[in-house]
Amino acid sequence: MDEVRRGVDALDDVLVPLLVQRSGFMTQAARVKNDVSLVRDESRIETIVARVRGIAESEGGDPALIECLYRAMMDIFIEYEHRELARLHAEKR
Numbered sequence: 001m002d003e004v005r006r007g008v009d010a011l012d013d014v015l016v017p018l019l020v021q022r023s024g025f026m027t028q029a030a031r032v033k034n035d036v037s038l039v040r041d042e043s044r045i046e047t048i049v050a051r052v053r054g055i056a057e058s059e060g061g062d063p064a065l066i067e068c069l070y071r072a073m074m075d076i077f078i079e080y081e082h083r084e085l086a087r088l089h090a091e092k093r
Helices: 002-033 042-058 063-092
Strands: none
Touching: 002 063, 042 063
């Protein structure tokens, strides 16, 4: 089990910086969109889901698992983008 945990920890060391980088793009998106109604884009969500399912399949992973993870992650990032948009609007006042 220790070896499995070390493997998970090593992956987290790679994933967390990437997630931080992804959150920076959400801040940029909030600046560009600058409108609450534009934050959630269902068409873009479905495009991302189809793309990551294909990547999962080509990597020998479970596309349904990756879809669930991505949908949850995108919902969290959408909430984050809403907070960033509110923060940016508050800074303008």
